[in-house]
Amino acid sequence: GENVEQHPSTLSVQEGDSAVIKCTYSDSASNYFPWYKQELGKRPQLIIDIRSNVGEKKDQRIAVTLNKTAKHFSLHITETQPEDSAVYFCAASMNDYKLSFGAGTTVTVRA
Amino acid sequence: NAGVTQTPKFQVLKTGQSMTLQCAQDMNHEYMSWYRQDPGMGLRLIHYSVGAGITDQGEVPNGYNVSRSTTEDFPLRLLSAAPSQTSVYFCASRTAGRGETQYFGPGTRLLVL
Numbered sequence: 001g002e003n004v005e006q007h008p009s010t011l012s013v014q015e016g017d018s019a020v021i022k023c024t025y026s027d028s029a030s031n032y033f034p035w036y037k038q039e040l041g042k043r044p045q046l047i048i049d050i051r052s053n054v055g056e057k058k059d060q061r062i063a064v065t066l067n068k069t070a071k072h073f074s075l076h077i078t079e080t081q082p083e084d085s086a087v088y089f090c091a092a093s094m095n096d097y098k099l100s101f102g103a104g105t106t107v108t109v110r111a
Numbered sequence: 112n113a114g115v116t117q118t119p120k121f122q123v124l125k126t127g128q129s130m131t132l133q134c135a136q137d138m139n140h141e142y143m144s145w146y147r148q149d150p151g152m153g154l155r156l157i158h159y160s161v162g163a164g165i166t167d168q169g170e171v172p173n174g175y176n177v178s179r180s181t182t183e184d185f186p187l188r189l190l191s192a193a194p195s196q197t198s199v200y201f202c203a204s205r206t207a208g209r210g211e212t213q214y215f216g217p218g219t220r221l222l223v224l
Contacts, residue, residue: 043215089153097142097205101153
């Protein structure tokens with residue numbers, strides 16, 4: 001099955017700086033790569049996703065890039081704010097509904 | 112719309128007991144899934160369903176059963192609870208089709224003693 005590795009496991013950034021989280025996947029058939037944000041005690045919520053026919057996607061302060069050749073994708077958060085503090089999960093899938101998740105990155109934004 | 116709902120929010124079981132975690136959605140979504148979340152391991156897929164009457168195993172199905180008799184409901188049954196099943200369980204649903212968002216329920220925290 002698909003194996004997704006996520007780095008780093010923890011990330012501390014100064015407010016206003018950028019944060020980057022990287023994920024690699026093993027199955028070249030995967031074609032859907034969502035990112036979820038989970039605040040403490042809450043449910044995961046989709047923040048952005050990308051498909052294999054697109055190299056980059058941006059939504060305000062967040063962006064995702066995908067390198068299919070190298071089988072890795074990254075989440076970029078610019079101008080970080082305290083409300084960006086959360087656990088972020090990447091995932092990969094061949095069929096949109098059967099997701100394989102990374103282990104998560106705990107992001108702390110220091111004021 | 113209530114979205115995806117789960118009951119109970121928290122449950123304590125003794126080893127060997129059985130129970131059913133309930134999941135319901137009112138968005139007429141075809142796809143429903145169960146995940147467990149353990150510290151440092153992300154979310155792992157237990158079972159999923161692509162429609163009423165159709166279920167399949169995910170990454171960690173052992174010790175769990177599911178059924179999908181209606182579009183709205185997707186209960187998860189623990190047959191004989193073990194301490195290794197202590198976890199937070201999330202149900203999720205989405206409609207069929209590319210580009211659709213998967214919505215998660217609020218979760219059920221299960222402690223098996």
